[in-house]
Amino acid sequence: MELYASPDDCYLALRGLKTLAIRLKQHETAAFEVAQWLDGLDIVEQVLHPALPGHPQHHLWRRDFSGSTGLFAFVLKKEYPENRLAAFVNALQLFGLGFSWGGYQSLLTVGKYRRTAATDYHDRTIFRVNIGLEDTRDLIADLQNGLEHLDSPQESTDA
Numbered sequence: 001m002e003l004y005a006s007p008d009d010c011y012l013a014l015r016g017l018k019t020l021a022i023r024l025k026q027h028e029t030a031a032f033e034v035a036q037w038l039d040g041l042d043i044v045e046q047v048l049h050p051a052l053p054g055h056p057q058h059h060l061w062r063r064d065f066s067g068s069t070g071l072f073a074f075v076l077k078k079e080y081p082e083n084r085l086a087a088f089v090n091a092l093q094l095f096g097l098g099f100s101w102g103g104y105q106s107l108l109t110v111g112k113y114r115r116t117a118a119t120d121y122h123d124r125t126i127f128r129v130n131i132g133l134e135d136t137r138d139l140i141a142d143l144q145n146g147l148e149h150l151d152s153p154q155e156s157t158d159a
Helices: 007-017 020-039 058-064 082-091 136-148
Strands: 044-048 071-076 107-113 124-130
Touching: 020 044, 020 071, 020 136, 082 107, 082 136
Parallel strands: none
Antiparallel strands: 044 071, 071 124, 107 124
């Protein structure tokens, strides 16, 4: 079976390659700025971005890579119930939900990490972030707003 790409798909791929380097540099710069901001928050236990010196494998990143991407994760010191995590996500205005990493839009997913029992993050809530091309000040403000909803008083469900 032979597979071919359509002429339109080839055109779009070639068009995107022309600006790929500058877009990736913007993703890298913006993600590092947001990761540094998160790393300075008391609520955050660890930011999992290999370019940060506090990352457990930062030495490997320094040895083997010359840059990074817009994708990283973070873990909070405290675990939150689903309704508080939903409040966080619902408060976000700029971050979309999804797994289409590397696009122009910033995305976020929230979920439990269950790879192996040996990992430090087994059964912990991991926030995975893809930083897009939006202004980092706006993204930081959006995340700050979302984080404030984690500990905000729960809305009453009584009628």
